[in-house]
Amino acid sequence: MAGVDTIRTLGNKYSAEILSATDEAKSAQELSEELDVPIATCYRRIDELQEQDLLELHDSVLSDDRRRIKVYRRSVESVRVEFDGTPSVDIEERSEVTNTLDEAWRTLSET
Amino acid sequence: MVELVRTGIEGLDEILNGGIVKHSTTLVSGNPGAGKSVMGLQYIYNGVDLFDQRGLYLTFEENAQDLRQAAESIGFENWEEYVEAGDITVFDKQTLLREHEFDASLELLLEELAEEDYERLVLDSLTMFQLFFEDEQEKRTYLLKFIDILADNGLTTLMTNEQGAVFPETDIGLENFLTDGNIYLLQTPTDSGVNRYAWVAKMRKQDVDTDIFPMEIDEGGITVFKNASEFSMMGGEESPL
Numbered sequence: 001m002a003g004v005d006t007i008r009t010l011g012n013k014y015s016a017e018i019l020s021a022t023d024e025a026k027s028a029q030e031l032s033e034e035l036d037v038p039i040a041t042c043y044r045r046i047d048e049l050q051e052q053d054l055l056e057l058h059d060s061v062l063s064d065d066r067r068r069i070k071v072y073r074r075s076v077e078s079v080r081v082e083f084d085g086t087p088s089v090d091i092e093e094r095s096e097v098t099n100t101l102d103e104a105w106r107t108l109s110e111t
Numbered sequence: 112m113v114e115l116v117r118t119g120i121e122g123l124d125e126i127l128n129g130g131i132v133k134h135s136t137t138l139v140s141g142n143p144g145a146g147k148s149v150m151g152l153q154y155i156y157n158g159v160d161l162f163d164q165r166g167l168y169l170t171f172e173e174n175a176q177d178l179r180q181a182a183e184s185i186g187f188e189n190w191e192e193y194v195e196a197g198d199i200t201v202f203d204k205q206t207l208l209r210e211h212e213f214d215a216s217l218e219l220l221l222e223e224l225a226e227e228d229y230e231r232l233v234l235d236s237l238t239m240f241q242l243f244f245e246d247e248q249e250k251r252t253y254l255l256k257f258i259d260i261l262a263d264n265g266l267t268t269l270m271t272n273e274q275g276a277v278f279p280e281t282d283i284g285l286e287n288f289l290t291d292g293n294i295y296l297l298q299t300p301t302d303s304g305v306n307r308y309a310w311v312a313k314m315r316k317q318d319v320d321t322d323i324f325p326m327e328i329d330e331g332g333i334t335v336f337k338n339a340s341e342f343s344m345m346g347g348e349e350s351p352l
Contacts (some may be wrong), residue, residue: 096214096244098253104221105256108263 006089007081009052015045018055025058025071046072054079054091113316116164116231116267119157120150122335126311126320131269131292134262137287138237140272141296146328147271148172149185150296151233154269156259158231159198166231168201169220171246175203186330200229213243221249224264232261237270237286248304254289291315294324296321309335328352 014037021034032042039081049055050072058073077099080090115130116229124130131137139147148170155166170178175194178201182190182271200223207216234240237254246252261268272286287293297314298305310323326335 078201097217098249100214100217100221101253101256101260108260 003086003088005078006052006091007056007087009048009054010079012045012048013040015049018042018045018049019074019076022055022072022074025073027061027069027071030083031072049074117157117162118150118154119161120153120333120335122326122337123309123311123333124196125337126335127314128319130318131267132314132316133267134265135291136188136258136261136268136270137292137294137314138270138272138290139294139296140259140287141162142274142298144305145274145296145298146326146333148181148235149237149328150294150333151269151271152178152182152185152187152190155199155231155233156182156190156193156332159193160187160189164230165198165228166200166233167223167229167344168199168233168235169207170201170203170233171207172235173203174205175201178203185328185332187332194214200227212269221260224260224266229264229266232266232268234270235266235274238273241286250286251289254286258290287313288336292317296326309333 010019014035017035018031018037021031026034028039028042028046031037031046032039035042037045046055050057054074054076055072056075058071060068060070063069075094076091077094078092080092082088082090114133115127116133117124118127139150141147148185149169150326155168158164158166168178173181179191179194190199194201202216202220207213209216240257241250241254244253257333258268270286270290293312295310295312296309299308307326307328308323309326311319311321313319313321320337324335324337326333
């Protein structure tokens with residue numbers, strides 16, 4: 001069970017925005033531009049979020065000038081904080097294929 | 112009266128007592144080379160060619176070009192024409208696995224099903240599809256949901272399944288219980304090549320012939336020999352063809 005460290009990481013400036021923006025895999029550069037975050041801060045946040053298993057390295061894609069660019073994707077869907085006892089967080093992980101099927105199946109049972 | 116979808120595969124529809132139950136999902140199991148993909152191709156091709164029913168072919172195993180060649184090599188000469196006309200839609204390896212984003216492909220598939228009117232679907236293979244799920248419980252849950260979604264979209268489906276053993280009682284997977292029907296394709300080596308057999312082990316809602324029948328793969332695809340007298344089971348005698 002993750003705890004205070006996760007909450008601290010999430011509380012850092014831009015962390016939550018980065019997670020929201022990484023629904024699809026993005027590079028540090030893209031995030032920096034999209035969210036208007038200084039690039040050095042962006043890299044630091046990415047490292048921290050990865051350490052807490054909130055963000056994952058998704059792929060290394062080849063850029064136009066043939067360099068490898070790392071792209072990141074959030075690995076969680078939601079985080080729930082419990083304050084009863086020591087603060088603890090409950091992380092709902094992301095599983096895209098199952099989400100898609102769940103959603104399709106839900107609509108079909110409604111009709 | 113149960114509505115049936117004819118496979119158009121000679122001999123097989125007779126064994127099935129007319130065809131496959133409409134909106135059902137049937138698993139076609141066998142080891143590599145047993146003819147699973149050929150059966151899938153033939154089911155989709157016959158759908159358009161003989162019954163005017165559109166089909167979707169999903170393959171993790173091949174790209175569209177390989178698939179076309181495979182189809183043409185067994186005499187399905189109009190395959191490409193049907194693909195171009197939109198009567199057969201292929202989601203090939205490259206489409207399904209593009210950028211490791213199977214989820215996006217799945218959404219594409221669901222959109223296609225919602226927008227277009229298909230009656231037949233082949234998934235080659237279920238073995239690959241299941242790799243996208245984490246544990247047995249998840250595989251089971253999502254295979255059932257996927258089957259529901261396909262039925263709801265009016266599809267009658269064949270899914271191929273890799274099977275190690277020649278006779279499957281040693282490793283019957285959970286998927287055999289989850290699908291509506293099970294067809295096994297078997298092959299045994301002989302001096303001159305292989306003997307092939309088809310076994311319809313289960314069909315929900317249907318009275319089927321559960322004997323094991325000889326079959327051949329030739330120009331025109333699969334032929335199953337319903338009358339064993341047409342063909343020797345022992346492989347010692349010449350085939351009458």
